[in-house]
Amino acid sequence: AQSVTQLGSHVSVSEGALVLLRCNYSSSVPPYLFWYVQYPNQGLQLLLKYTTGATLVKGINGFEAEFKKSETSFHLTKPSAHMSDAAEYFCAVSIDTGNQFYFGTGTSLTVIP
Amino acid sequence: DTEVTQTPKHLVMGMTNKKSLKCEQHMGHRAMYWYKQKAKKPPELMFVYSYEKLSINESVPSRFSPECPNSSLLNLHLHALQPEDSALYLCASSQTSTGPLHFGNGTRLTVT
Numbered sequence: 001a002q003s004v005t006q007l008g009s010h011v012s013v014s015e016g017a018l019v020l021l022r023c024n025y026s027s028s029v030p031p032y033l034f035w036y037v038q039y040p041n042q043g044l045q046l047l048l049k050y051t052t053g054a055t056l057v058k059g060i061n062g063f064e065a066e067f068k069k070s071e072t073s074f075h076l077t078k079p080s081a082h083m084s085d086a087a088e089y090f091c092a093v094s095i096d097t098g099n100q101f102y103f104g105t106g107t108s109l110t111v112i113p
Numbered sequence: 114d115t116e117v118t119q120t121p122k123h124l125v126m127g128m129t130n131k132k133s134l135k136c137e138q139h140m141g142h143r144a145m146y147w148y149k150q151k152a153k154k155p156p157e158l159m160f161v162y163s164y165e166k167l168s169i170n171e172s173v174p175s176r177f178s179p180e181c182p183n184s185s186l187l188n189l190h191l192h193a194l195q196p197e198d199s200a201l202y203l204c205a206s207s208q209t210s211t212g213p214l215h216f217g218n219g220t221r222l223t224v225t
Contacts, residue, residue: 032213041218041221042219043117043203043217044214045216046213046214049212049213088153092214094211096210098163098210099161099168100158101214103156104155105154105155106153106155108153
């Protein structure tokens with residue numbers, strides 16, 4: 001079975017500081033990995049994805065993530081937090097068995113002015 | 114702007130009402146999904162349609178009835194809901210079975 005763990009349900013950073021949101025997964029087969037952001041009263045918006053190829057993935061809004069197979073991790077980073085980054089972030093995994101996506105429990109990011 | 118459109122944005126219904134949620138996408142995606150999301154929780158899969166056929170039903174109560182009239186449209190028919198069914202209902206689509214998912218902005222459902 002697949003599972004996704006997001007360490008830290010709440011993360012607070014100062015504006016301009018580094019953002020690091022952690023995601024670890026368990027999968028017996030090569031996974032496809034995603035980060036989504038959700039603002040209040042909206043749906044989930046895709047930030048970035050890893051399928052194959054380069055392990056450092058760049059996404060929208062200055063976010064990037066690195067796939068580390070040996071650590072089964074896909075942590076999300078942004079060098080400098082902006083107030084508009086305050087939102088809920090979900091890590092998700094899919095595998096090649098058809099239309100099944102496994103979500104982490106989410107991390108709520110607060111940006112302190 | 115999201116490429117998956119959901120209507121209505123908000124819905125309040127009594128426990129004896131019948132209502133429908135609608136979802137539309139024009140990206141040519143062949144898989145469409147219904148998710149239920151409670152506050153501060155991840156989305157929970159309800160149904161998946163692949164090539165207009167129901168491929169996954171996550172043991173959802175029969176008071177929720179999905180329908181896929183064509184490859185661009187997805188409906189969720191609601192009948193005799195319970196207050197605990199109040200949630201954000203999200204529609205999503207994907208081009209392949211491995212994603213990524215493209216979400217609509219959801220319908221906020223309140224059952225009174």
